[in-house]
Amino acid sequence: DTEVTQTPKHLVMGMTNKKSLKCEQHMGHRAMYWYKQKAKKPPELMFVYSYEKLSINESVPSRFSPECPNSSLLNLHLHALQPEDSALYLCASSQDEGVVGEAFFGQGTRLTVV
Amino acid sequence: AQSVTQLGSHVSVSEGALVLLRCNYSSSVPPYLFWYVQYPNQGLQLLLKYTTGATLVKGINGFEAEFKKSETSFHLTKPSAHMSDAAEYFCAVSDLLGQAGTALIFGKGTTLSVSS
Numbered sequence: 001d002t003e004v005t006q007t008p009k010h011l012v013m014g015m016t017n018k019k020s021l022k023c024e025q026h027m028g029h030r031a032m033y034w035y036k037q038k039a040k041k042p043p044e045l046m047f048v049y050s051y052e053k054l055s056i057n058e059s060v061p062s063r064f065s066p067e068c069p070n071s072s073l074l075n076l077h078l079h080a081l082q083p084e085d086s087a088l089y090l091c092a093s094s095q096d097e098g099v100v101g102e103a104f105f106g107q108g109t110r111l112t113v114v
Numbered sequence: 115a116q117s118v119t120q121l122g123s124h125v126s127v128s129e130g131a132l133v134l135l136r137c138n139y140s141s142s143v144p145p146y147l148f149w150y151v152q153y154p155n156q157g158l159q160l161l162l163k164y165t166t167g168a169t170l171v172k173g174i175n176g177f178e179a180e181f182k183k184s185e186t187s188f189h190l191t192k193p194s195a196h197m198s199d200a201a202e203y204f205c206a207v208s209d210l211l212g213q214a215g216t217a218l219i220f221g222k223g224t225t226l227s228v229s230s
Contacts, residue, residue, distance in 0.1 A: 004157075033217060042204055042220035043158070056217060090157055092218075102148060103218050105157035 006091050006106035014114055015081060021109045023074040023091030032074040033103065034066060035090040043090055049074060050096070081113045116141040116209045118188075120221035128229050133177075133192040135224045137205030140186065146208040147188045148218065149179055153201045161203075164188060175199070200228045 004025045013019045023032065031050050035043035048056035049068045063085075065077040074091055088110055092103040121136040139145050146165050150158040162173025169181040179190045188205060205221040 006157075040223075042223050043218075045217050045219070048217050092158075102160055102163055105150075105159070107157045108155075110155070 004091055004093055004104050004106035006089075006109050008109060009107065010110045010112075012112045012114060013078065013081065015083070017081075018077070018079045020078065021076040021089055021091075021111075023076075023093075023106055024072055025093040025104070026072055027093065027104065028071075028095075029093035029104070030071060030096050031094045032068065033092040033094075034074070034076055035092065037088040037090055037108070039087075047076075078111075081111075083113045086111055086113045115219075116143075116145060116207045117219060118147070118205045118207050118221040120203075120205050120224050122224055123222065124225045124227070126227040126229065127195045129197055130194050133190070133195045133199065133226065135190040135203050135205075135226065137179075137188045137190065137221060138186050139188060139205075139207055141207065143210075147179075147181065148206040148208070149173065149177070149188075149190050150204045150206060150220075151201050152204065152223075158204065161190070195226075195228045197228050197230065200226055202226075 007022045033048050034046040037043045045058050046060045047066045052068045063080045067075040088108045090108045091106045094103045117140045119138045148163045149161040151161050152158050161177050162171045164171050164181045172178045177192045181188050202223050204223045206218045208216050209219045210216050
C-alpha cells in the first residue's frame with residue numbers, strides 16, 4: 001500500500017464554521033506534511049510532523065491547527081477561515097525526515113471558504 | 115536555504131517531439147532533487163529523483179533527468195511526447211529547515227501542453 005488517503009475530497013465551509021481535514025497512510029512513514037496549493041502555484045509547506053511531533057510550522061496562522069493522533073493519521077483543524085484560504089490542501093508522508101526521503105502525496109482536499 | 119528555479123512557466127510541444135523542462139538549483143551542499151507531475155485536480159506523483167550516484171536518472175513514463183553539478187541543473191527530458199504527458203511539472207529540492215528537519219521545496223512549476 002503506497003497510498004496517502006485524504007478526506008474529504010471537497011469541502012465548502014463558511015467563515016464561522018469549524019471543520020477538519022484528515023490524512024491517513026499505512027506505509028509506516030514517520031514524517032507527515034501539510035502543504036497548501038493555490039491555483040497555478042506550487043505547493044507551499046505549512047507543517048511537518050516527525051515521529052508524531054510537530055517539528056516545523058512555517059508561520060501558519062492559528063486558524064489552522066494541525067494534529068497527529070498517531071503515526072498513521074494527520075489532521076488539520078480549520079476555524080474562522082477567510083476566503084483567501086480557499087485552496088487545495090495536500091498531505092504527504094515520507095519514510096523519515098532524512099534528506100534522501102521522497103514524499104508520497106495524497107489527492108488533496110479542495111477547500112472553498114464562503 | 116536551498117531553492118530551485120524552473121525556466122519557462124509554459125512549454126508547448128507536438129506529439130512525438132522532444133520534451134525538455136528546465137530546472138536549476140541553488141544549494142551550498144549536495145542537493146537531493148526531484149521531479150513531480152501533477153494532473154488537473156490531482157495530487158503530486160514522483161517522476162524521478164537524484165540523491166547520490168549516477169547522474170543520469172531514469173523515471174516513470176519514459177522521463178529522465180541529468181544532474182549537472184557544473185551547471186547547477188537538473189533538466190527533465192523525454193524523447194517523444196505523448197498527449198497524456200500534458201500536465202504541470204514541478205522540480206523540487208529537499209531542504210534542511212534549520213534544526214527542525216527537512217521538507218520538499220518546490221519550483222514555480224512548468225505547464226506542459228502537447229498538441230496533435
